[in-house]
Amino acid sequence: MEIITSNKDCEKLCYNGYMYVLKHFGKSKITWRCSKRSSFKCMGKLYTNVQKEDPVLKSDHNHFGDSEKVDVEKALCIMKEQSKSGLFKPLEVYAEGVAKLNDHVKRTLRNQCSKLNPIESTSLDNLTIDNEWCTTGHPEYENLLIFDNGVDSEQRILIFGTVEGMNNLSKSSTWYLNGNFALAPKLFLQL
């Protein structure tokens, strides 16, 4: 059994391939419910003592446990925490988090990530960036696409940045530049 925390208010208990969230903190025991309650309508329930130890399954699940998925969730959780701390660069966090997983789980994670990504364009004529891909993503969805001269332009230029970033640049007397080639789409050269 292991407890992971994605943020202070949301602890997740991992046990036998299932994940649980806190339902009720009682005097002598804590009730946890299956994290798939809304998606699978699962009534799986578990008790622990108030120290969050000694898990006892109280109601069965209506689905199989998946310890690899739990491992992926755990890795994602740790990555989230590390990126929030600001002590690590995103690529370092990702590389280190993935390195800890076994090969099969790594594949699952990669497949899940690539399913979430848009299909990479083969030509700049059909490359449109819209909706949440113009933003910093969850949870702020702040605008990130500052400039796009459009699909009809001869030399396509996209500039990404945030208002806060631009403010910081405008106040700085010296700028240091660095290319991040690993993240740039293949159709683009990066300055």
Ligand SMILES: [Zn+2]
């Ligand atoms: Zn369940």
